[in-house]
Amino acid sequence: MNVDKLVREALQEQATEQDGPRGDLAGRVLTARRRRRTRAIAGAALGTAAVVAAAVGVTAFGTGGSDGSGGDDPRPAGRTHGGDVIAHPDQSVPRDFVAAGNVGMAGYAVSRDIPQKNGDSLLVRQYFLLNPATKKYEKADAKWAWVAVAPGMRTAAVLEGELPARRIGMLDLRTGEVTRWITTDRPVAAVEWSPDGKRLLATAYSKNPDRLIDRPGDHAISGPQPHPSRTGYFVIDAGSGEVGPFRPLPQPRAEKDGYFPGVSREDMHWNRDGTRLFVMVYEGPRGANYRDWYTPGGAKTPAPPGERHTGWPRxxxxxxxxxxxDDSHARTSAIRDPRTGKEVARVPSQEQLAWADSKRLVALACDPARCTGDAFGMRLVVVTVGSEKAVPLTAIRKSPEGYKRLWSPMLTTR
Incomplete structure (x- = not known):
């Protein structure tokens, strides 16, 4: 198996997640490899990068309470373990509500690539969202090209396809109806809730970042390719629907060495307390991970003190x-001191998704008895810092009926 294929398979579980760092990771990894290759084989690498980039998407996470969209905490009931853990370890495709501590799975998504008549390739997501009334996951309307669930899990911000869109819908998850629309004067292709659920961060694009463009006549590149088109972002008051000023932040158009970029989607994200924004970037010969930081008003700013050492894990x-x-290595992931970046512990997981509280994490992890690092052997678990035990929340993930890719969890506070 070649390295590009290995990277692609290792990242397949991130196919529809809604938080940019995972989506960017595939492109960044292959971009790094391209920098170390000769131009003679760059075309083959870029062809593989296009496949990976087409498989990625984003997940909105919150760390605060419900907002003007959410009301009181619904606290859906289900099978429980350890008091505040709601698990269904017999379900390989979730049917019933899953949660741990302060975090609940608001839904999941699965994606597929659809070849277009003009040679392009379009990534399409299908969402399955929690109905707070039934406490079950239900298939959402296929017209929603983007869904971000608010803290409290009663409302979602939605965008209609094909992206980018000029209006954001507020979807009532109990009824499946849009209660109001928020219009932007520039099209957006991603929306993310602030940790307290009071604001929306909408990333603007001039083209659909989920569409790979065919480039006929360019013999150095094979297959449909990414096309960076981010123009900037808006910060929106969720309660009033007031859209703040457009903040220009163009996406880099090409690499300095002339290679075509390996990723189209580079969304803006909130930091942990909602005081800063960041976008993932790649720099350095060793493949180091960095974030560019901004104020909500658009000014470049240093990283918050506690987030200077953050990498890919959301x-x-x-x-x-x-x-x-921090990042994973084989069967475990690192936990670091945020002040120094020094490793202080390891937990038995491959991808750390969200903190259930200050000691426990919701993560993706493989079965220790069959751990190969393959995305197809992972399940949703709860791990505790200082413990080698992983408590399953679901069974080993399988593809939903009618899909080839795995489902990806959408987590938020409950």
Missing amino acids: AGLSPDGKLLA
């Missing part, structure tokens, strides 16, 4: 600010 800083989730 879990990031713990609620009490004392621990930092």
